[in-house]
Amino acid sequence: xVFSSLFFLYLFLPLCMLSYxxxxxxxxxxxxxxxxxxxxxxxxxxxxxxxxxLSAVVNYILALLIERYxxxxxxxxxxxxxxxxxxxxxxxxxxxxxxAENINAVFSADIEPPDIRLPIGISFYTFQIISYxxxxxxxxxxxxxxxxxxLMYVSLFxxxxxxxxxxxxxxxxxxxxxxxxxxxLSSGITRLIFGLSKKVIIANNLSTIVDSFFGSExxxxxxxxxxxxxxxxxxxxxxxxSGYSDMAIGLGRIFGFxxxxxxxxxxxxxxxxxxxxxxxxxxxxxxRDYLLYLPLFGxxxxxANLFLVWFCTGLWHGASWNYVLWGLYFGLFIFxxxxxxxxxxxxxxxxxxxxxxxxxxxxxxxxxxFENMKELGNFFKNLIGLNGNKFIDSFVTISLENNLYLxxxxxxxxxxxxxxxxxxxxxxxxxxxxxGTAQVxxxxxxxxxxxxxxxxxxxxxxxxxxx
Amino acid sequence: xxxxxxxxxxxxxxxxxxxxxxxxxxxxxxADDIEDWDSLEHINLIAxxxxxxxxxxxxxxxxxxxxxxxxxxxxxxxxxx
Numbered sequence: 001x002v003f004s005s006l007f008f009l010y011l012f013l014p015l016c017m018l019s020y021x022x023x024x025x026x027x028x029x030x031x032x033x034x035x036x037x038x039x040x041x042x043x044x045x046x047x048x049x050x051x052x053x054l055s056a057v058v059n060y061i062l063a064l065l066i067e068r069y070x071x072x073x074x075x076x077x078x079x080x081x082x083x084x085x086x087x088x089x090x091x092x093x094x095x096x097x098x099x100a101e102n103i104n105a106v107f108s109a110d111i112e113p114p115d116i117r118l119p120i121g122i123s124f125y126t127f128q129i130i131s132y133x134x135x136x137x138x139x140x141x142x143x144x145x146x147x148x149x150x151l152m153y154v155s156l157f158x159x160x161x162x163x164x165x166x167x168x169x170x171x172x173x174x175x176x177x178x179x180x181x182x183x184x185l186s187s188g189i190t191r192l193i194f195g196l197s198k199k200v201i202i203a204n205n206l207s208t209i210v211d212s213f214f215g216s217e218x219x220x221x222x223x224x225x226x227x228x229x230x231x232x233x234x235x236x237x238x239x240x241x242s243g244y245s246d247m248a249i250g251l252g253r254i255f256g257f258x259x260x261x262x263x264x265x266x267x268x269x270x271x272x273x274x275x276x277x278x279x280x281x282x283x284x285x286x287x288r289d290y291l292l293y294l295p296l297f298g299x300x301x302x303x304a305n306l307f308l309v310w311f312c313t314g315l316w317h318g319a320s321w322n323y324v325l326w327g328l329y330f331g332l333f334i335f336x337x338x339x340x341x342x343x344x345x346x347x348x349x350x351x352x353x354x355x356x357x358x359x360x361x362x363x364x365x366x367x368x369x370f371e372n373m374k375e376l377g378n379f380f381k382n383l384i385g386l387n388g389n390k391f392i393d394s395f396v397t398i399s400l401e402n403n404l405y406l407x408x409x410x411x412x413x414x415x416x417x418x419x420x421x422x423x424x425x426x427x428x429x430x431x432x433x434x435x436g437t438a439q440v441x442x443x444x445x446x447x448x449x450x451x452x453x454x455x456x457x458x459x460x461x462x463x464x465x466x467x
Numbered sequence: 468x469x470x471x472x473x474x475x476x477x478x479x480x481x482x483x484x485x486x487x488x489x490x491x492x493x494x495x496x497x498a499d500d501i502e503d504w505d506s507l508e509h510i511n512l513i514a515x516x517x518x519x520x521x522x523x524x525x526x527x528x529x530x531x532x533x534x535x536x537x538x539x540x541x542x543x544x545x546x547x548x
Contacts, residue, residue: 137527138527138530139527140527140531273505288506289530290530292506293509293510293513293526293530294526301510302510302511305510334507342502342503343503
């Protein structure tokens with residue numbers, strides 16, 4: 001099940017909220033959330049829900065063993081077993097086909113790639129579990145004694161299928177005790193609607209345009225057409241992914257959970273390193289905390305670990321070489337920025353820095369889009385007109401004219417314009433009594449628009465089936 | 468080794484790693500206070516401190532250190548010289 005569907009918004013969620021509100025104790029509230037989360041997952045993955053539960057059972061026991069045998073080698077053994085199990089599950093379900101294809105290519109072997117479909121959200125919940133297990137081993141959190149509470153942490157539907165990767169330490173106290181205030185409920189619903197609108201009104205419509213350009217053979221596209229489509233694609237992914245994160249954070253608040261932010265206006269960054277401190281923050285901090293400081297490479301570990309992290313970041317996004325290339329591509333620019341150093345980076349004029357980082361980021365999204373290496377090659381050639389393609393044609397100008405308002409809105413909302421206006425209005429006392437009413441009106445309008453678009457949805461892709 | 472001595476030597480290491488002769492750190496200094504102290508430079512800093520005090524940090528400590536005071540505390544427990 002996905003958030004951006006009428007079934008979820010008008011049946012599943014209200015039912016879940018009503019059942020939740022009808023219960024009084026934390027135990028029964030947790031039970032409601034577990035039942036609804038398992039239904040949410042099983043709706044699309046009737047069989048794979050068993051894998052989710054198996055992962056929860058195995059890791060629940062291992063965390064208890066880590067705590068129990070803390071002083072001996074038992075804790076280390078349990079940690080290693082858990083890592084092998086979790087990474088092994090990812091390996092089997094996400095990477096076995098990819099591994100088989102590569103072995104075939106390198107050794108001219110003839111291994112039949114196993115026909116395994118990827119369980120939705122496995123990369124997100126597996127990473128949550130790994131962070132929990134390592135934190136237990138590092139004594140940053142206590143192992144959860146109650147299996148239902150642990151199962152709820154793993155399966156909690158707001159963040160289950162498209163992140164963010166919520167740390168156990170972030171919601172540990174709320175798993176045991178929480179209450180939803182009026183403020184939580186109101187900002188949660190606002191955030192949910194805001195995220196839904198980002199996904200349905202902006203991302204889905206951008207996706208239609210991008211598909212019309214990149215959907216078939218791209219060799220014939222003009223130079224400007226290729227740039228235009230890849231810029232829109234960068235914005236589409238931003239609105240889609242950050243929209244999902246907004247919905248997750250909003251849904252969390254409705255049920256009294258406070259997740260950390262996952263996006264912080266990434267496109268206002270001044271360099272590529274900063275972009276990654278603002279984009280998919282929960283993944284970046286995961287790799288920083290659990291991989292970056294791995295003492296593997298001796299004296300050269302700063303740069304070796306940097307590239308290890310970016311190799312893994314790429315591979316995490318999908319079992320295909322273009323994702324690995326995409327990760328290493330960002331690693332390379334961050335490496336270069338490290339070599340230049342912060343002091344010298346500071347001396348570069350701000351306009352130059354913005355042109356540089358936007359170019360790197362946007363071309364990066366091109367690498368992310370094209371899984372087929374030949375098409376990726378054509379994409380690069382198209383960008384600089386090496387395919388003998390025209391500089392500009394009517395395909396671009398007509399598309400731009402037809403979608404001008406959408407594109408202007410998308411560009412504006414990439415930057416903290418709405419946030420700045422909101423703060424300005426809140427400061428002014430004269431307006432303060434209308435802001436509450438205006439917020440409700442805006443919410444209703446956005447919800448109506450999104451719902452209408454969902455009724456007639458011909459293009460409502462779920463982009464995270466690879467994660 | 469007393470805490471003052473550790474802090475003094477740590478300060479020298481910080482000045483060296485961040486290439487700033489006027490840098491002064493105290494127990495409450497965090498990565499937010501030093502512009503160049505990001506997650507990657509942290510690796511170089513850790514390596515330099517390890518070399519200065521002939522000791523090793525555990526990965527859990529490297530990833531969880533909150534301020535210079537915590538770093539100094541670990542050094543005090545484990546430093547060999």
